[in-house]
Amino acid sequence: MSNPISVKVGSVELKSPIILASGTCNFGHELSEYYDLSILGGLSSKGLTIKPRVGNPGVRVAETAAGMLNSVGLQNPGVDYFIEHDLDYMDSLGCARIINVAGHSFDDYMAMIDKLAPHKDKIDALEINLSCPNVKAGCMSIGSDPEQIKLIVSSMRKKTDLPLWIKLTPNVTDIKTMALAAQEGGADAVVLINTLLGMAVNIKTRRPVLNNNTGGYSGPAVKPVAIRMVSECYQVLDIPIIGCGGISNYEDVLEFMIAGASAVEIGTASLVHPTCPVDITADLKDWCEKSGESLSSLTGTLQLW
Amino acid sequence: MSNPISVKVGSVELKSPIILASGTCNFGHELSEYYDLSILGGLSSKGLTIKPRVGNPGVRVAETAAGMLNSVGLQNPGVDYFIEHDLDYMDSLGCARIINVAGHSFDDYMAMIDKLAPHKDKIDALEINLSCPNVKAGCMSIGSDPEQIKLIVSSMRKKTDLPLWIKLTPNVTDIKTMALAAQEGGADAVVLINTLLGMAVNIKTRRPVLNNNTGGYSGPAVKPVAIRMVSECYQVLDIPIIGCGGISNYEDVLEFMIAGASAVEIGTASLVHPTCPVDITADLKDWCEKSGESLSSLTGTLQLW
């Protein structure tokens, strides 16, 4: 057992199950001042769109019990700028390069694949964020309509053989249907979960704390929902799952992997303790040493009652 | 302004917006040892079913960050036993008597109404819990199918003129559709929210902590989701909303009312601090005195951005 914490997500080999979640590590520059990112399994870029986006105005964060709401609104420099200025940097980090792709319409997503596919030597996987609230299909997002998910994933599949990781929204009645639709469309993996939709009210001003009214809820508070969704999907899927939502220590990582995740993403925890992935990595190695087990053998070992 | 904290939920007048949530106060006996329940707006009984239920076996609670999962599984003595042994007690408490009704099928719910309707002089409202996971309609619960909601509510409506408060599950893609369906069926109010579906894993045994595998997630952690749903529904509904989910202090009550609630329910907070409704009530009175406002005037004053 040379590296007991290495894992595989389909064809993608990761030297650790820890991936930094999109939107909580930018493109890696800032966190590189805190630790050597090559210890990570991977880093998922800030969500990118065809055009640059300034994101939402005003207050974008609200603290909650054991978590936070954000309404950044996909602020990003646009995919062209990213390719020119940040992709090489991400390539230099020494961990898997996951590019998070967002869009407002079917066409947006297709255009994004066309832009990124030519750079496939610098990309390990495309993480497709299907939970953007403003899409052609109408007021409901692509990520809560299985037909749309299948269509969009299968259309991307035709354009690239880069691994497609489909990141799903938890704000749905039945996550299994969405995950199965992604699988049928040809996804290589699903990422569970993006943020829960939440709101906080300022009782003095009687206005939402966030200028966008609602925001994405993340942090330890969402973990029980994420674990449940990972476990539900593991029972029906044939493709791997990347677990995400509230992870803040190595025990959380084990919990996600036992429930069915092949790898995990750490989001909000990096905002609270930037070097927590360093500690988690060390603790995971320690656990493997003590238990004599490799992490990858944990995936899906949960025995339901 | 004789009582600045009195509110109305449709035709039901409550001397305070505080209602104890179903399943977190039993039928009132135990909490009466801690405070005089007549200070409350109301008390919602433990969820009742046609037949007595022993509930789920084994471990039924898992602690989480800022909340807990429960898998009690509707343990209750059955509606007949309740009517014979507990209804008079609830009637004696001096606060509104809300009877929480659960079932496994359409027929169950109808039978429950037939049992309870004759006791309408001892009942202020029926709270219909439409988020039971095992119903005739198939694996999806009644509470996540608008057609079923409308059917069941309109059928109940024909059987009783007791106020029908429909308690909805948050585990749906679009809560507005569910709330509107309840309204169309003739509901007098909706109660938002019941618990989020969650899971916790014991990493040593590699089994779910709860013997029922999943459980209902409650406590401060769910508040942002609940507030968002109350606000969303307030924007489309004509009937009142009773807010619920994570309330643990008077500021939470104000937040829910500003977002659109006419009254609120306190659940898990009673498990952590049994007398917290006493403090919240005092703080609300204090707030009214200081602000010169009545609580009922707060409902729905949220000004969105």
Place this chain on the structure above:
Amino acid sequence: MRKEYRCNVVSKCMLNTDTAFIEIKCPEIASAAHPGQFVNISCSRFLKRPFGIASVDKDSGTFKVGVKVVGKGTSEIAAFEAGQEVDVLGPLGNGFVIEAGKKYILVAGGTGVFPVNFAHEVMASEGIEHVVVEGFRCKDQIVLGDPSYILTTDAGDAGIHGNCCDGLDTLSEDQVKDSVVMCVGPLPMMKAVGNWAASHGLKAYVSMEQRMACGIGICLVCVCKIKAERAGEEFDHKRCCKDGPVFPFEEVIW
């Protein structure tokens, strides 16, 4: 009316490396507590933690609990020092019924030694005849032992080599006869002791443990299977916190 008390830790000592003995000031609880009852103590985690009342000093208005470290809450509580503020609910549950004129056999294993310590304290002060039998894994684990106790260790490095039942077997016929057995410990042990009592024609009471939330009977998460009162049903789910934690042995479905 009952209350949730905001109390102070008055003293703390370690009984062994992972077990703390914590004294908390709360005159109301100290004066109302009966052996077998428990308290629910707050820490920084979301829910309170239940501990059997291990000792009471009515004069100083304090009570003690023994806390064995098994997880995050107990690590935190075992590290409390004098002055620490805690929220406490108690005394909770139904304890042991101790009647003058009767005689008792108290049996403890694991953290069961704490409630049994309180029962012994009360019986000793009220002159109620009783013997105490306690089982431990090994010598290091022995806490709150008393020279009058019959101690057993699985490892055999102190007291009688064996378990509680081996300890019980050393009692004289006289000690056993007409006694009431009270047992607190791990489930298998309580079952074995209950069966031992039954085989000697003795009435036994056991103290059940279950994960709790409220501790006061309103959430129904802490149930254990108890023989149904109504005919036709196999069992009832009774609340450990309110209907128990002490139940007659023969009513528990194991």
Place this chain on the structure above:
Amino acid sequence: MRKEYRCNVVSKCMLNTDTAFIEIKCPEIASAAHPGQFVNISCSRFLKRPFGIASVDKDSGTFKVGVKVVGKGTSEIAAFEAGQEVDVLGPLGNGFVIEAGKKYILVAGGTGVFPVNFAHEVMASEGIEHVVVEGFRCKDQIVLGDPSYILTTDAGDAGIHGNCCDGLDTLSEDQVKDSVVMCVGPLPMMKAVGNWAASHGLKAYVSMEQRMACGIGICLVCVCKIKAERAGEEFDHKRCCKDGPVFPFEEVIW
């Protein structure tokens, strides 16, 4: 490499009823800090809280922050006593550029007096010419005042009756000429001071405040509107925590 430091509070005093001055030991931060930078300090709430560095003592390896109580986090932090453990990230952000040979006008309102105190401290010790103008609501609110400062109060019960700009207007032509203005305070005040500077032909820098999560530039929640670098675009959203908090006045879109 940068680090999150686990530090101890060394001393705490109250500057007035709702403002604490807290000294924290962290040699790394003390030696690296520049005026205008801030630290992110943990409390029991989920996110850390940002505070401008108000003073540094490199010899003792400590720095100070002034904490005005406005909510739950600041109440908790203001109540910290010596010995309290805190997690601290810092020094964060881009501070004021202080150049030898230049002269400065430092202007503060509200909690802006804390970073300005540090700037004054550094300039005084390095012999850099500067004046300090501070505006308060009333006499009671004056904290960290120095006899050399020009103080203004809205209430007129101390110093000059008026706001910071009224204070600035009392400066001699000589004091104003060729100075660089550095301003920390509420938005309307910074805007007024910036305009005052512009009308006197002076370059001004302001320190923006926004709700933060990470404080280190990775989450993009803390942005403010800054004139776009690329032509054709109206504005960029720049991060207060990483690209700021100090920005040239003329680049901020108010």
